[in-house]
Amino acid sequence: MLLIPCPHCGPRNQEEFAYERTLDSVVRLNDAPELAIATLYARANPRGQEHEIWSHTCGQWLRLTRDRISHAIHSVEPL
Amino acid sequence: MHKGRAIVTEMTVGPVGELLALDLWNADDAATVASALGVALPGPGQAEGAVLRIGPRRWWLVGTNFDRAGLAAALNGTGVVSAVAGGWVHVQLSGVGWRDLIMQSGLIDAEDAGFGPGTVAVTPLSHARCVVHVRAATQCDVFVPASYADHCLSAWRAMGAKAVA
Amino acid sequence: MRDAAGSIPFTFDGKAYAGQPGDTLAAALIANGVRLVARSFKLHRPRGIMGAGVEEPSALVTVGEGARAEPNARATDVFLYPGLVARSQNAWPSLAFDVGAVNSLAAALIPAGFYYKTFFGPPSRWMLYERFIRRAAGLGKPPQAPDPDHYGHRSAFCDVLVVGAGPAGLAAALTAVDAGKRVILIEQDAAPGGSLLRERVTIDGEPGVVWAANVADRIRAGGGRVLLRTTVSGYWDDNFLTAVERRVEPGQPAEGDAQVLWRVRAGEVVLATGTIERPLVFANNDLPGVMMAGAARALALRHGVAPGRRAVIATSHDEAYRTAFALADLGVEIVAILDSRTQASGPLVEAARARFVVHAGARPLRAIRRGIGLAGVDALIDGAKRRLLADCLAMSGGASPVLHLHRQAGGALEYDAARGGFLPGAGRQRHVSIGAAAGEHDLSAILTLARVVDPLGPGSPPAPGPLWHDEAPGKAFVDFQNDVTTLDLALAQREGYVSVEHTKRYTTLGMGTDQGKTGAMVALAQIADLRGVPLPDAGLTTFRPPYTPVTMGAFAGPMKGDHAAPIRRLPLAAAHDALGALWVPAGAWMRPRAYLAPDETVAQASLREARMVRASVGVVDVSSLAKFEIAGPDAVDLVAAVCATPVAKLAIGRGRYTVMLREDGMVMDDGTLWRLAEDRWLITSSTGGAARMARHLTYVADVLLGHPRAAVVDVGEHWAGLALAGPQAAAVLSGLTGAEAPAHMGLGDAVIAGVPVRVLAASYSGERAFEVHVPGHLARAVFDALVGAARGLGGGVYGLDAMDHLRVEKGHVVIGAEADGRVTPADLGLGGVLRKTGGYVGWQALQRPALVGPVGRRHLVGLTSVDHTPIAEGAMLVMREGEPPLGHVTTAAPRVAQDGAIALGLLTDGATRHGQIMLAWSPTRRSTVPVRVGPPLFYDAQGARYRD
Known part of the structure; x- marks a missing residue:
């Protein structure tokens, strides 16, 4: 049960958030088809810190940098 | 319902009546917009009068004192106003036990000294995404999604809260 | 100190006894002369009471009756209440004459892991073996009826969470409260004090127990929360901990919640979790009468109960000497103190030598059994074997700091060679260990601000006991609950299960309900010795929550029965009830499936409703959209x-x-x-x-x-939605609004029954239809008006099943059925609706080579049952039975407009197979229906019915 700081509401329990995806998995609307298709299937999957996209129950989308081994949250930014 | 350590709070339940959602494109415009509208637009987690801050760029205007058309005009391209009352049920919690009810049904720090009158929190209670507005030391409004109202009220009655209306 | 009669009646195995307020069940049983309380898991060896708290491995009983019975309750962790009913487990026909004890005789044939090497033969024979295995070993039996108790959940937040209300924890909590912090103090026992409950010390002039109670009061007075009978069960992320509070004892009915699961987020966590005493390893160290020295001391000092008449104390360090004094003061004869150290000194030892027989360099070799309990001890004294007669052997092989929560939090460990064990090292989260849990055993050092007076003087730090080397016949246990002996550890090593993880799983060491709390370090020392490596190199298994067993009801909390999952109700639910709706779960919602007339089946009702819509008009609730x-x-x-x-x-x-x-x-x-x-x-x-x-x-x-x-x-919940469909729909609408109905795919505002509504002209059924949106809290009047008007024209309400029948005839897809996440718009025949300029989510992926070629994709098709037999939904589409499927039936329905049975399906290259006859084959439902493949449209191909 992580404690995640929502940029709008402050620190809240993980239950209030939803993990969406990794930042490197985002397909942009104006990406060329080859890039978009490649993005569908390739992931960095680092053994360490990763940039992730989460949303909070208040509607705020956020970018989280989280260590995937220790779960420590390095930084949070509003999206 | 079981006795013993019942929560000392009463619930008064009813429809919301009128509820407008005000969305601004830029939260930084809040101060300017507030003067133009003649309505205070509070900061994160705050309420001022009948205006609740719900999200990064959204406020709720609760009640019948707001003219939707007039607001829309006064916004002048900085945002929009929408009607959302039908989707919510209003539950007024009275008595000293409302904090206890929130601590049993949710995971938010309602016992913190700072969680006092004028506080607004959007948080799950009994697994339904609710809006909590603290009115006074012994009074708290909870807006429950209409479809979850039966489930939440039944769960809160089982915790000992009494439904008086 | 004890009332001879006792005031709290209870029963054990049907016999009536009485105990005193504050007694654990274990203390009360011993006070009443009951020393045999259990039979061990595998070998059915007689067992008594070994410990004094949650770490107890042997004295497992079932407490309570019927649905409220709690199996595997530790008798040392149950506090007496009037009418408590306790029963022994795993013994038949009785505890004293247990047939299962034959397992002990065959013990040589059933060492650790024996089941991996026996029971060969065909799988069917396993079912035979299993029946006997199930009855041969085990612990308590679970209740057969649903748990009648209520359980609560509660969140809490604090600046400082202190785990353990022993002297260190009390002092830390008080300091934090005095500093103005929000404090929660959690303690497993029924009273604060921890180790003070089994010692005779004074603190600031008061007995330790009184001091502890006063400090707890001061903490409460300062705004701190003190939770007794509460065990911190798990340490999770970001200082989030779960704790289980017992508001009543096992088997005891509760007025409110029987237990509460606390979910605490703490700024800092202070682990004052104390230590667990280690056993000595020698033959038959599991007999009733053999117990931990600290437990014997607790019986004497806390409960005023003598654990026997003649006691031997066996130890490897000073602390156990205190037990001799405590027992002697109750009239127990101390036969001897056996100290495995060759040189023992210090004020505590000298005081003991003045009063008792103390042997240095001495240790027990074998506990002697007579009947079902301890009768004596064969000991090594001055290099020779001597037999001492005793009915109580209080042993102590050191003390292990309780590190479970520290490890769950990701904390590191540091090995302390002197104590032969681990101390908490660096923490990964914001937590710190203090007091005995951090290796500090001197009370004066723990309570630096208080004046501690210990009549016996401080002792030396706890040191580990000697290693067992097959010195006498008999089983020497390292894990008492799972019957794991030193022989089993040696066997595991010999067979190649060298690592501690393998040894654990092969021997089941530490896998009982006690998580091997008592014997863990002792077993590790044996394993290290067998492998010839230093102890810290032998490795450690993982500490996992829960720290002690938690009943499932506590996890569920209020989410049980009707509240097991939140159910969403339509704004018009009451109106549908009034019309006799049959409800069906649709995701999290309850929706009306059909409105049955008397003597109607669901199938009949939904077909009638669907025909009603095609013939005149129907109203269906689509609010959940x-x-x-x-x-x-x-x-x-x-x-x-x-x-x-x-x-x-x-x-x-x-x-x-x-x-x-x-x-x-x-x-x-x-x-x-x-x-x-x-x-x-x-x-x-x-x-x-x-x-x-x-x-x-x-x-x-x-x-x-x-x-x-x-x-x-x-605005999904803001707007209730009512679909009005049928050839009479426009008439019904105009009649109510007084205005013309909107054109097909048009919208307009209107007023119905005095309520402003929005009307959207769209059809799902294939008939002329209108979706009426009205704010949910105002919907009733509009619903009543629509239904009343519809009935006036020969129509009425219809439900989900009828709606489904209608849309199948028109080939409309349902997300989840036809669109199952594996189909593109082109697969569904919707390629033509896509925007050619792209720019929408998914536009790039549609250009994937696999999606661009026309061959091999499954297409949406219509299926008509050749002989009108209903088609099984989910059936495979094949040319011949037994062949690999070419597709499947996604939705089946009766034809509405005429007799017959139809379905929609996804079929490989379906667009090229129109006209083919295939089989809709479901072997599980024994259904094989010939179907003709065609376009997914069975009604009004021109679309004349729903247009203006």
Whole structure:
């Protein structure tokens, strides 16, 4: 049960958030088809810190940098 | 319902009546917009009068004192106003036990000294995404999604809260 | 000190006894002369009481009766209440004469892991073996009826959480409260004090127990929360801990919640969890009468109970000497103190030598059994074997700091060679260990601000006991609950299960309900010795929550029965009840399935309702559908990004069918799109996908488009939706609104029964239809008016099943059935609706080579039952029975407009197979139905019925 700081509401329990995806998995609307298709299937999957996209129950989308081994949250930014 | 350590709070339940959602494109415009509208637009987690801050760029205007058309005009391209009352049920919690009810049904720090009158929190209670507005030391409004109202009220009655209306 | 009679009646194995307030069940049993309380798990060896708290491995009993019975309760962790009923476990016909004890005789044949090497033969023979194995070993039996108790959940937040109300924890909590912090102090026992409850010390002039109670009061008075009978069960992320509070004892009925699961978020955590005493390892060290020295001391000092008449103390360090004094003061004869150290000194030892017989360099070799308990000890004294007669052997092989929560939190360990064990090292989260848990055993050092007076003087730090080397015949136990002996550890090593993880699983060491708390370090020392490596190199297994067993009800809390999952109710639920609706779960919602007339089956009712719609008019509740308003100058951009159909040219007041794709090009959802005003749009989409669509819309807006000037307003619950469908629908509508009905795919505002509504002219059924949107809290009047008017024209209400029958005839897809996440718009025959200019989510993926070629994709097809036999939903589509499937039936339905049975399906290259006869084959339902493949449309191909 992580404690995640929502940029709008402050620190809240993980239950209030939803993990969406990794930042490197985002397909942009104006990406060329080859890039978009490649993005569908390739992931960095680092053994360490990763940039992730989460949303909070208040509607705020956020970018989280989280260590995937220790779960420590390095930084949070509003999206 | 079981006795013993019942929560000392009463619930008064009813429809919301009128509820407008005000969305601004830029939260930084809040101060300017507030003067133009003649309505205070509070900061994160705050309420001022009948205006609740719900999200990064959204406020709720609760009640019948707001003219939707007039607001829309006064916004002048900085945002929009929408009607959302039908989707919510209003539950007024009275008595000293409302904090206890929130601590049993949710995971938010309602016992913190700072969680006092004028506080607004959007948080799950009994697994339904609710809006909590603290009115006074012994009074708290909870807006429950209409479809979850039966489930939440039944769960809160089982915790000992009494439904008086 | 003890009342001879006792005032609290209880029973054990049917016999009546009485105990005193404050007694544990274990203390009361011993006070009443009951020393045999259990039979061990595998070998059915007689067992008594070994410990004094939650770490007890042997004295497992079932407490309570019927549905409230709690098996495997530790007798040392149950506090007496009037009427307590306790029973022994795993013994038949009785505890004293247990047939299962034959397992002990065959013990040599059933060492650790024996079941991996026996019971060979065909799988069917296992069913025979299993029947006997089940009865041969085990612990308690679970109740057969649902748990009648209530359990609560509670959140709590604090600056400082202190785990353990022993002297260190009390002092820490008091300091924090005095510093103005929000403090929670949690303690497993029924009273604060920890080790003070089994010692005779004075602190600041008061007995330790009184001091502890006073400090707890001061903590409460300062605003701190003190939870007794509460065990911190798990230490999770970011200083989030779960704790289970017992509000009543096992088997005791409760007025409110029987237990409460606390979910605590702490700024800092102070672990004052104390130590668990280690046993000595020698033959028959599990006999009733052999117990931990600290437990014997607790019996004497806390409960005033003598654990026997003649006691031997066996130890490897000073602390156990205190037990000799405590027992002697109760009139127990101390036969001897056996100290395994060759040189023992210090004030405590000298005081003991003055009063008792103390042997240095001495240790027990074998406990002697007579009947079912201890009768004596064969000991090594002065280099020779001597027999001492005793009915109590209080042993101590050191003390292990309780590190479980520290380890769960990710904390490191440091090995302390002197104590032969681990101390808490660096923490990974914001926690610190203090007191005995941190290796500090001197009370004066722990309570630096208090004046501690210990009549016996401080002792030396706890040191480990000697290693067992097959010195006498008999079993020497390292894990008492799972019957794991030193022989089993040696066997595991010999057979190649060298690592501690393998040894654990092969021997079941530490896998009992006590998690091997008592014997863990002792077993580790044996393993290290067998392997010839230093102890810290032998490794440690993982510490996992829960720290002590937790009943399932506590995890469920209030989410049980009708509240097991939140149920969503329609705004018009009461109205449907009044009409006799048959409800069906649809995702999280309850929706009306059909409205049965007397003597009607569901199938008959839904066919009748569907025919009613085709013949005159019907009203169905579609409130659960997702609805979103997108408003603002950039709303069209957001709509165009999400909807894969043309949008920009949609005129104000008009709507169209639309489809939304996933990034990989698959159909994610579908619905309708309406332009309410220049800058305001309405999207409707499926009920089941509502939450997903809500997230998707804001994801596209905030993450992909970077906050366009477009608000996404979820009005799904704001608007109740009523679909009015049938040839008479327009008449019904006009009759109520007094105005002309909107044109097909048009919309307009109107008033029905005095309530402002919005009318959208769209058809799902294939008949002329209108979706009426009205704010949920005002919907009743509108519903009643619509239904009344419909009935007046020979129509009425219809439910989900009828709605499904109607849409199948028209080939409309349902998200989840036909659009199962693996089909593209082209697969569903919707390729033509896509926007050619792209720019919507999924547009790139549609160009994947696998999706561009026409061959091998499954297409949406219509299936007509050749002989009118109903088609089984989910059946495979094959040319001949037994062949690999070419597709499957997604939805089956009766024909509405005429007799017959039809279905929709997904069929490989289905578009090229129209006219073919295939089989809809379901071996599990023994159904094989010949079907003719055709286009997914069975009714009104021209679309004349629903247009103006």
